[in-house]
Amino acid sequence: xxxxxxxxxxSAAALDDPxxxxxxxxxxxxIVVLTVAVLQTAVVPVLGVIAExxxxxxxxxxxxxxxxxxxxxxxxxxxxxxxDLHRKKRVLLGVLIVVLAGSVLAAATTSLALLxxxxxxxxxxxxxxxISIAILREELPPQRMxxxxxxxxxxxxxxxxAGLVVVGLLMSGNADYHRVFWLTTGFTVLVIGLVxxxxxxxxxxxxxxxxxxxxxxxxxxxxxxxLTITQGNEWGWASPRTLATAAGGVVILxxxxxxxxxxxxxxxxxxxxxxxxxxxxxxATVSVGMGLYFxxxxxxxxxxxxxxxxxxxxxxxxxxxxxxxxxxxxxxGFVVALVSGRFIDRFGARPVxxxxxxxxxxxxxxxAFAHTSAWQVIVAxxxxxxxxxxxxxxxxxxxxxxxxxxxxxxxxxMNAIARTVGSSIAAALVALLLNRTTAAGTPLESSFVAxxxxxxxxxxxxxxxIAASRPRPPHRESVEARYESRAxxxxxx
Numbered sequence: 001x002x003x004x005x006x007x008x009x010x011s012a013a014a015l016d017d018p019x020x021x022x023x024x025x026x027x028x029x030x031i032v033v034l035t036v037a038v039l040q041t042a043v044v045p046v047l048g049v050i051a052e053x054x055x056x057x058x059x060x061x062x063x064x065x066x067x068x069x070x071x072x073x074x075x076x077x078x079x080x081x082x083x084d085l086h087r088k089k090r091v092l093l094g095v096l097i098v099v100l101a102g103s104v105l106a107a108a109t110t111s112l113a114l115l116x117x118x119x120x121x122x123x124x125x126x127x128x129x130x131i132s133i134a135i136l137r138e139e140l141p142p143q144r145m146x147x148x149x150x151x152x153x154x155x156x157x158x159x160x161x162a163g164l165v166v167v168g169l170l171m172s173g174n175a176d177y178h179r180v181f182w183l184t185t186g187f188t189v190l191v192i193g194l195v196x197x198x199x200x201x202x203x204x205x206x207x208x209x210x211x212x213x214x215x216x217x218x219x220x221x222x223x224x225x226x227l228t229i230t231q232g233n234e235w236g237w238a239s240p241r242t243l244a245t246a247a248g249g250v251v252i253l254x255x256x257x258x259x260x261x262x263x264x265x266x267x268x269x270x271x272x273x274x275x276x277x278x279x280x281x282x283x284a285t286v287s288v289g290m291g292l293y294f295x296x297x298x299x300x301x302x303x304x305x306x307x308x309x310x311x312x313x314x315x316x317x318x319x320x321x322x323x324x325x326x327x328x329x330x331x332x333g334f335v336v337a338l339v340s341g342r343f344i345d346r347f348g349a350r351p352v353x354x355x356x357x358x359x360x361x362x363x364x365x366x367x368a369f370a371h372t373s374a375w376q377v378i379v380a381x382x383x384x385x386x387x388x389x390x391x392x393x394x395x396x397x398x399x400x401x402x403x404x405x406x407x408x409x410x411x412x413x414m415n416a417i418a419r420t421v422g423s424s425i426a427a428a429l430v431a432l433l434l435n436r437t438t439a440a441g442t443p444l445e446s447s448f449v450a451x452x453x454x455x456x457x458x459x460x461x462x463x464x465x466i467a468a469s470r471p472r473p474p475h476r477e478s479v480e481a482r483y484e485s486r487a488x489x490x491x492x493x
Contacts, residue, residue, distance in 0.1 A: 021198070022140060026148045028198040029132040030155040032092070032191050035099065037159025038166075039125045039184055040068075045167050045318050046177045053177060056112050059234060064119045066230050069424060071123035073226050073417055074219030079127035080134075080413025081210055081267055084406050088135045089201045095131065096195065098124040100188045107181035122184075126420070129156065130412035133396055137408050138202060146349075146397055147341025153392035154337020158330045160296065165327055168319030214267035217256035222417065224249025229424045233431045268410055272403060278411075280469035281398045282418040284353070287462040288391035289422025290429075291360060294455035295384040297430045299325060299367070302448050303377060310442040314374060324374070329381030333389030340393050349394035349401075353466050356394070357459040360387025364455035371448075380452075387459060392419075398469075422458075429454060 043050075043064055051061040083091040102121025109115055129152070136148045170179050228246040235242045260266040272278055303325045305313025316325065344352050363383025370376045396412055403411040433450050434443040 022144070025139060025198050025200075026136065026151055028194045029135060030151050031194055032096075032132055033129050033152050033155050034159040034162075035096075035188060035191055036125050036128050037156050038163040038187060039099070039103075039122050041160045041163040042167050042180050042184060043068075043119070045164060046171060046180055049171065049175075049177045050112075050115070054110065054112050054115075060112060063116050066227075067116045068119040068123045069230060069420065070223045070226055071120040072126035073222040073420060075124055076127045076130065076413045076416055076420075077218055077268060077410055078210070078215045079124065080130045080409035080411075081215070083127075083131045083134050083409035085210065087201060087203065088131060088138065088409075089195065089199045092128070092131050092135070092195055092199065093192065095124045095127055096188060096192045100185065100192065103181055103185040103188055107178050107185055118181075126416060127413065130409050130416055133400065133412045134408040135199060137400055137405060139200060143345065145400060146344040146393075149396050149400070150337045150339075150341035150344065150393035153396065154334045154340075154389050156392055158334035158337075158389075160330065162327075162330060164300075164322040165319070168317075168322045171318070209265050211260070211263055211265060211267040214256060214260055214263060217252060217259060218267065221249050221253035221256055224252060226421065226424050229421075229428050232428055233435070268414060269407065272407065272411065273414065275402065277398065277402050277469045280465045281395060281402075282415055284391075284462045284465040284469075285395050285415055285418040286422035286425070287458040287465065288388060288395065289419035290426035290458040291364075291384070291391075291422075291455050291462075292388050292419075293423045293426035293430065294364070294451055294458065295329075295381070295388065296326075297427060298448060298451040298455070299377065299381055299384075301434065301443075302367075302371065305442060309440050310438070310445070312371070312445045312448075314377075325377055325381060328378050329383075329385035332382040333385035336386050337389040337393050340390050344394055344397055349397040350466050350469070352390060353394040353398075354463050356387045356390035357463045357466075359383050359390075360459035360462075361456045363387060364452045364459065368449050368452035368456065384455065391462065426454070426458075 047058070047061050047064065050056070050064065051058050054061070079091065079095060098121050102118040102124075105121065106115055106118035109118065132152060133149065136152075137145060140148055166183065167180055170183065171177070224245050228242055228249060231245075232242050257270060260268060260270050273282070300321050302312075303314045303316040303321045304318070306315045307313050308315075314325075340352065360383065363380045363386075366383065367377060367380035371380075396415060399411050399415045400408060430451055433447040436444050436447050438444060
């Protein structure tokens with residue numbers, strides 16, 4: 001049975017027992033995905049407060065972010081595979097319970113070690129996005145997937161900016177950082193209620209087993225590579241520790257690749273990953289993930305620079321940076337994502353992605369060369385967010401169209417890891433660039449210019465990768481056509 005035929009069988013089966021409230025399901029899963037963005041960004045603005053209130057060093061506290069990232073890379077593909085093989089609602093609820101436990105622990109503890117442990121538990125939230133996509137593919141007809149994916153991606157992009165705004169409001173004055181994690185606790189409880197009420201409890205749609213050795217190898221290899229990226233600035237890029245960790249990660253991933261090619265039931269199909277369209281889509285996802293952090297980190301820090309000391313910037317507080325400079329872009333990205341599904345359905349994901357990248361190039365170039373007025377920064381933020389939001393909507397659509405239904409969870413999980421790798425690379429590059437300081441101890445203005453030009457470069461790379469990816473062969477019948485044919489047969493009996 002072909003790749004898309006399997007997806008059609010599941011969609012046709014859903015016709016026998018259709019989801020009662022598809023719009024509510026999409027909205028509910030959008031709120032589920034919002035959890036990922038909130039948990040990922042909420043802790044970043046309060047790292048300094050955590051260090052002060054726990055009497056810990058900035059380097060030690062930074063592990064609250066690093067450990068979360070490493071754990072996400074290790075867990076996401078495995079949880080995606082679990083969702084492919086078991087009832088997706090149960091897996092989704094299981095992930096949310098783990099996230100809830102992490103939020104409660106972070107809100108209750110005054111130990112840095114336990115806080116980092118809590119952040120490891122919260123890293124399970126990264127799997128909510130691929131599981132939600134797998135649920136939508138199981139419940140919705142193919143012609144509605146583009147719009148649904150756009151809503152999820154728009155929520156993911158909007159959540160980062162919204163999380164910063166909420167945290168800024170919570171932390172006004174000399175507030176205790178624990179209230180941020182009590183917020184995530186309450187939000188997770190709300191999300192669990194939505195999942196219980198809205199997500200159908202379908203039987204599993206695929207059979208198979210889990211390649212536990214492959215899962216362990218992939219987790220170890222990705223962890224080593226990401227550890228090198230995130231800690232390279234701290235350890236020194238040419239230090240023995242950095243080089244040994246990088247080499248170890250590469251060797252482990254090479255061994256994992258050989259194992260996955262030979263094992264009967266691999267965790268991830270290497271044939272799927274090396275398929276031209278899938279390979280270039282994941283590489284383009286790395287580029288878009290880099291663009292997200294070039295914009296997020298670059299803009300946030302640039303507007304907070306004191307112009308009297310640095311000679312540039314706007315002297316904004318965290319709250320001002322979020323509300324005045326970042327929120328308009330986040331809202332624009334969200335609104336565009338809501339309507340982008342129609343364009344993806346009509347013109348295809350690749351053309352939409354390429355146009356979005358052109359918008360991203362314009363936005364990053366604008367702020368690189370014109371950043372003396374607030375309106376210039378806001379317009380650049382809007383353009384960059386439109387690019388990222390459209391990219392986040394179109395890229396999963398490309399992934400879903402190229403894999404079997406039973407591989408949706410693990411395939412979108414690997415795509416999410418590609419986005420995480422891109423964000424990690426960009427974060428390391430931004431940190432490296434901003435370490436170039438003036439005599440006053442502030443980053444050079446040219447470092448920010450290089451950061452924003454880096455965003456433009458990643459958008460150019462995304463265009464090249466998508467253009468090089470192979471479109472679906474024209475002689476193959478489209479998913480939509482086969483679905484309509486199957487639906488008509490079902491209707492006429």
